[in-house]
Amino acid sequence: MSLASYLADEKLSQTIRLFLNVAISFAGSIILFKIMPKFKDMFIRADLKGTDLSKKNKIQIPEAYGVISGAFFLIVTFLFIPLRFYETLAFNKELSHHQFIEYLAALLSIGCMIFLGFADDVLDLKWRDKLLLPTVASLPLLMVYFANINSTTIIVPYPLRPWLGYAMNLGFLYYVYMGMLAVFCTNAINIYAGINGIEVGQSLVIAFSVLISNLIEFNGPFRDNHIFSMYLIIPFIACAIPLFLYNKYPSRVFVGDTFCYFAGMTFAVVGILGHFSKFLLLFFIPQIFNFLLSIPQLFKFIPCPRHRMPKYNPETDLLEPSVVQFYDKDLSKISQLIFKVFRLFRFIRVTEKLDDKDKKLVQYESSNFTIINFYLTVFGPKREDQLTKQLLTLQIICCLIAFMIRYQLSKLFY
């Protein structure tokens, strides 16, 4: 059997291509691991550095290291282009043009996000920009979706069908949803941060979950979509693992916003172009919970300090919930309501005392509104490495639940 006829066999050539993808991803991963430490001085010199506040020794650690992972991801995926699309040339198959366009648009969106993430790390952009940037970077994706696919119809769950019918065309709203997905994924990972290894760790758990779901669906009707996803998620995993090894406790590098944006955009891209964005969101249960928890502080209902990561206690070497202090009188009516509800559900731990000067003023000291602080208020102070491990285990459990929902519960709805 000649090479040409091998390649002409679509299923076989897909397997070969996947093998090639794994091979260059693996090679890239090894090289990345080797060369990563060499950039350290360059980052320190460029003032891309930070102090690990949760350690006894306050040493300078290079920051925004995710940019190296991101650059390697681009190199690996660029090199994969001829391996993936060789048969477009060899057999002039028009069919794969669509896939080629989607692949390029995916890389364009992810590449832009790495660039913008790095710009954020360097220039320290404003909050407003953090919402704007993923929107800009997801433009090529949405444009390609518009010009290439433009299917904005969703299948309606059983219980709602009497009212909405079997399928519903969301039209423009679907684009809004996709744009918001990119904004959500990038920022959800970015705000679930603050302890060694958590950003890359959670991203790796989600990426492996995506890969497993691709493998489960490999012989299903949407095979092409899932292979498309694998072509991106395998290089992502390959570039994230070396970073994790340097970023895990005790961190020798920080990953920066660059990595969070890079990871979030990669997930959004595979979710959107792989057509499993709803399933993808199920892997984000801890992130969604963290986002919901954070809303009162993100939207300034409750005062928000610059950093909300847990507080390091050098005497015990343990992390404790970090706190924010404010006065009762400073809260608006709606803020007071939100505060009461969060307190009622014990998402935050609150102590209150009367102000020393004005004995009528009530001063609150509340733990910050994040999943990490919530976890610490429930389970008590933890060593940093233990905390990361437990939160990543929680992430794994949530992803398992996601699979259960997808493959068991969803039968009730579709």
Next chain:
Amino acid sequence: MSLASYLADEKLSQTIRLFLNVAISFAGSIILFKIMPKFKDMFIRADLKGTDLSKKNKIQIPEAYGVISGAFFLIVTFLFIPLRFYETLAFNKELSHHQFIEYLAALLSIGCMIFLGFADDVLDLKWRDKLLLPTVASLPLLMVYFANINSTTIIVPYPLRPWLGYAMNLGFLYYVYMGMLAVFCTNAINIYAGINGIEVGQSLVIAFSVLISNLIEFNGPFRDNHIFSMYLIIPFIACAIPLFLYNKYPSRVFVGDTFCYFAGMTFAVVGILGHFSKFLLLFFIPQIFNFLLSIPQLFKFIPCPRHRMPKYNPETDLLEPSVVQFYDKDLSKISQLIFKVFRLFRFIRVTEKLDDKDKKLVQYESSNFTIINFYLTVFGPKREDQLTKQLLTLQIICCLIAFMIRYQLSKLFY
């Protein structure tokens, strides 16, 4: 006549699309001009700043400002995607898939180059990387060329046809040529720098020359290639003009390597995918001359100081050729030969004297090997704004010569 039939008319819809391209480019240009000063503090705070050495007042000027132009270029070109490719969807024309792929690959290469240029400005990458980066960034371009076009045949000029035939297939060498074109274009602009406004100024002259040649060929047989080029070069011009206005004498911002890489890659992309790379190189006559002049210092035959820009004389407020000092004995045989040849052709101005201590050692003081210093040795010291104007005029004259060669002389060869 309905909108659909308007769009179905290919020539008419091309004109409409060009008009839309000009419209969003113009809008982007205005917005860019308005918001550019607002980023100043952000850059200074991020330590992206430098001192203008050719001024009496040594004030801090933000550096790497080209990144804002680049980001705007990406936004404008992203927004253009649905305007450009709407009919792919509306009439499901398979034909434009090729163009869509090329457009995305072009943006991917340019986007990568902006990202890598910015990384260079921030991290101060090594010389080696400056050659590697454009190669990496041009990968998508070459890959798409390979998968999509793969025409590596060139038309042989008349005088060589008896030996080589009418056409010659360069095969792999053609890819090497294209890769080197990207490396050359990015670095050629980067080393022709050092006085206010010269980087953006020369890029604008070249960009306008490309645009004019596109317009000349607009009704020719390669119409599509030239329209493709215009879709990129018009937004480029739109994003470069505001930058020029802030960068021209006296500079309020510096453009950084980011801009040089961004501009160089844009030219390489339109040259390669627009299939007029040889013609494009004719617009680079001053850059090629500067590159040839620089070879002895770039490849370390002659000692090369960190900066080779002209020296500012605060007493006269004029720029003079900057110099490098070295001993006769430190030059190898080949270096001595190169030095003699350059001296013979008066590309450099050399003074020599005997060393104070060892009366036999000859010490040379030579002007640096760049076009700017060469110009100053020929025409004498200049005020910085005058120098920029004269060098840009030279660039315009060279581009006019390029047009003459292309449309008159080439008749003798093809």
